[in-house]
Amino acid sequence: MARPYRSVLYIPAANERAMEKARTLQADAIIFDLEDAVAPSEKATARDALARALKSDYGPRARIVRINALDSDWGRQDAAACAGFAGQVDAVLVPKVDGAAGLDRIAALLPDTPLWAMMETPQAMLNAAEIAAHPRLAGMVMGTNDLAKELNSRFRADRLPMQAGLGLCLLAARAHGKVIVDGVFNAFRDEHGLRAECEQGRDMGFDGKTLIHPAQLATANEVFAPTDAEIEMARRQIEAFEQAAAEGKGVAVVDGRIVENLHVATARATLDRAQAIAAMAG
Known part of the structure; x- marks a missing residue:
């Protein structure tokens, strides 16, 4: 059962009060930020x-x-400190990763810690497959603010300027079985805008979203979780397909739609995700 990453909250490591509060927040993951x-x-x-x-x-x-x-x-002092955090951290997130060589340098300093990569430069977009294939990499984080700066692009609610980079990174992550989470939404008081961007990221295929404020947690957790209707449909598809298989048939029909092996695999993934989320809730 894979760990969910619906909500990945940045916390400044200089803010001890915020780090203490983070122990009680409904975040799937916390990024303790030294950068x-x-x-x-x-x-x-x-x-x-x-x-x-x-x-x-x-x-x-x-x-x-x-x-x-x-x-x-x-950077080197940070890496040395992280080497001493063995067993206390699940991953180290490396900024400005442009290619596999950048991960090699960190991997040599942190031989026992999984690595995540910030994907925030044009070079990273072009080398996304190489980065995702790195044997020590476990996850990727879209750094959309830095990427927008590098691209000299303007903000659009539909994130059209970001689509090429987002898509390349998603393809690379899925090709190599790595976690990938979407970039931040800066207007943390704009719940409508946050929800729309979360829904876009979910529909594209991201595992979750990085967040800058605890007020954004509930929306991300809701949007990136399967709905009750999706869970029920997944169960029905599995049951129908298993019944069809028992009858010697290769496909089933649910609500007038064909259900094949690939749909059953998606349905099982939906149920696994729901189970993992329930486990997070205790």
Whole structure:
């Protein structure tokens, strides 16, 4: 049963109160951020605060640490700290990954920790398949704010300028069996806009969405979970197909629609996802 990643919440590692509160939030995963959310003067303090926070119990939530780039003033110290967090973190998120070589450098420093990649540059989009194929990679995160900056694109509610990059990364992740979560929605008080973007990401095939505020959790958790109707349909499809198979037939019909092996595989995945979400809820 795969862990769900419907809601992946960024928490600044310099904010001890926020990290403590995150233990009670309904997030599937937490990204403890040592990079963009932490001022240069607070990098060392944030690293120390994170070390203390990770000694706490975060329950079933995945714990991911976003470090600074290795070529920055803080990246190697972040990596060294993460090497000491063995058993306390589920993955290290690497920023500005342009290709497999960037992951190789981190992998050598963190031999026992799964890696995730920030996909936030044009080069990353073009090398998405190479990055997704890396043997140490477990997940990918779309960095749509940085990507928009690099593309010199404008904001559109339909995210048309992002579609090529989003699609390339999704194809790569699915080809290599990796988790992939969508980028953030910046207007955290705009619930309607958030829901629309979550629905778009869900329909495209993303596993979930990265979030910048706890107020966004409920929407992401709802949108990226199977609905009661979808769960019921999945059960009916499986039952109908199994009955058809028992009768020597290769297909079944549910509500006037053909049900084949591929539909049953999707139905089973829907039920597995619902079960994993229920397990997260305790």
